Amino acid sequence: MNRRSAWVGADAIRFSDQPGPDRVVGEDGMLFVPVCVTSGTWLSEEQPARYALVYPARGSAAAATGRPESAHALERLIGTGRAAVLHELERPATSTELALHFGQSLGTVGGHLAVLRDAGLISGTRVGRCVVYRRTGAGDLLAGRPAP
Structure with missing residues (x-):
């Protein structure tokens, strides 16, 4: 609806x-x-x-081929939506960019970002009227990528 x-x-x-x-x-x-x-x-x-x-339709179904087992484990741990946001933040992005990329509402993406931020997996930096989100070192490790 x-x-x-x-x-x-x-x-x-x-x-x-x-x-x-x-x-x-x-x-x-x-x-x-x-x-x-x-x-x-x-x-x-x-x-x-x-x-x-x-x-x-909301959400997505992803094929199991070509994805490392750690990605499935992360999805089971924090949910497919939050895992997708965490993976997408390999490069910094705003909530609007993420909402457009995933085809979801700002509220849905904002909810995922709030949980990830509260867990210390991402941080946000205000740039003008926007907030740019990026993974923290802990977020990089959880996403299966070494911290810079």
Whole structure:
């Protein structure tokens, strides 16, 4: 769903702030269809009584080939999202750059950055209106790369 979606009453969901007639979902229910796009949602209908909410899928599935076992261990330890952010910070980046790279919201990336910073694995330096994040020595070691 998106930021314009909200529960309206005990048994109704508003999916958009666009004007239009109310739709009643029958016994067939409603389909939730994730697709591999980077942004946007839309509501589609298949006449006469089947509705679907099509939305961008979040997260990723990575193939097991070509990745060292230590990368899998790190993902199991801190989670795939945080491990991906930690690996991506091999070169310094802002939260906006990371959000665009991963196709995630600033809130999601910011949450990962906060946990990694609290654990001492990354540090941030303010540059103008932005904060540039980089791995610490501990972050380099955990990511499987020697500290500089």
